[in-house]
Amino acid sequence: MAKQKAGVERPPGMADVARVAGVSAQTVSRVLSDHPNVQDKTRAKVLAAVDQLGYRRNNAARMLSSGRSRTIGVVTLQTNFYSRAAVTSGIEHAAQAAGYTVSTATTTSLDTSAIEGALSRLADQGAEGIILSVPLIHTSPRIEQLTRATPTITIDGSRTDATEVVAIDQTLAARLATQHLLDLGHDTVWHVAGPEEWLEAAARREGWRSTLEEAGRPVPPPLEGDWSPGSGYRNGLILARIPDVTAVFVASDEMAFGVIRALHELGRRVPEDISVVGVDDIELAEYCSPSLTTVAQPFARMGALAVAHLLRLIAEPGAMPEPASVEPQLVARASTAPAKGGGAA
Template structure:
């Protein structure tokens, strides 16, 4: 470790997992000890409080937890991004939480690295949130994440999970099937696909749905192109697709990438939908005002948000409850970017 890294580590405030390590207990036990849970032995509680004192872990906050009980606050962990779909998710969760009488505290992660997600969850734990909604994928689960999800009721909304989380998600495979089948029904011989990044389970499920729909129709899927959710990656892939004469239909894994694909087609002299039909996913507000307006598969963000918050509140009320994973059905929105295959 360099001297700079050592200084940064020293400057970083201790988290719940640090207290757990020093006290020789789990993060779940730390949470219970600080909340006055009756099942924590006094000698264990004493070790936790000693670790709190030793580390200087939010001592005033810890005392407040002991005296105040419930915070009526839900935490959300988000990826740092300007994606419209992520903003829609956040807005939906905040509204659903307010409707249920809860405040929302958001913590962003600069990346999908497990240590960054664990840090975001720890920041929420220090704010005494009663539950956490993970609005990003868990590619790998650290011991700290496992302990935090055991200590604090946690819901994931992208299909990934730990041993202790509950899942509420949109059926992303069905979203892809709706888009792909729509294009096949219009008479296109095949459908090309611009996927999202493979670390997102949403993207993986959409790719699987696209592929399985083509195979069910007896069609060998063409090569899959990879994007990163950004309009720029859609544009770069559009420049490739626009130079392939046989491309007449494209399913793009997000509306924002679809905007980039359409821009590239315009620059290459391809007409939408006369020459190429394009379908996106999300139905963000801008989709209707794209030129032409974008056919897309709407993600029911408000419904998913209400369901996620409702699941989380039931989980908070009874942490021992077992809730079946909940799936929300997407819906195809047909607009002007799709038409019958050219002859």
């Protein structure tokens, strides 16, 4: 470790890296800025010296010298929902592997003014591109302007005129869940929906409804939840008191846990009396009692795909590929069973 005159340790600088690698400081600068005109052998020596010394680049200086921040911005909603955290984790891992850092701007609401503020903060920080990880219910001239100025990807099915979409097919997720229950011989399927203002909740509701209608089955009134286990529990208390209920599609695993708890408390057995399917396949789904049948959403892959599309958009600002859709997968576990007096269709 290099030392100051007073004997106090200071962080190693670019000159120290150059000395250890046996090259010039200019060569070190070229390696650290990913300059193409550097021999592989030289690049390897410099990077080895960086690791040996524990050298950390000054991002502000690097941005001034290269005009690039190597930063991806992420707009996300302030929440403790597993799905939000899982997508963000996937983004961070993929960005790090590509040599980028991630700067997150959290918003407490889905109002356009809140999203405008988050986008503006990331743009002011010099983010090279932005991943909009919130459902964009309404857009605005300012949002359109910001997403035109900075390459932007949306990952909740929403978009502006200038954004590219990477999304999980939420309608298919609902179809898989609903059809699974119909195939088990249930006459119809009840639904505990997510909040109406969330696009993914609306798509799941539509997939559930259309699957029932296409099968010629009655469509019960959907029950409203807010993604929380508590809202699932409250709706479970309602469902438990309806004798005809034998199958329920719940719009998230966390709400499904609440539904199952309420059914147990009121003496309705899962799956003997009522089968339950969730969405997400969070880690706890396999370990609840009974283990939860659910539609798995590939959150890590979603985040990685969003980063890959954003980096391509940064490299080719004029390119606008078609929206990318990721297919969910049904994971059958112990919370579903054939209907009483019936069987799989």
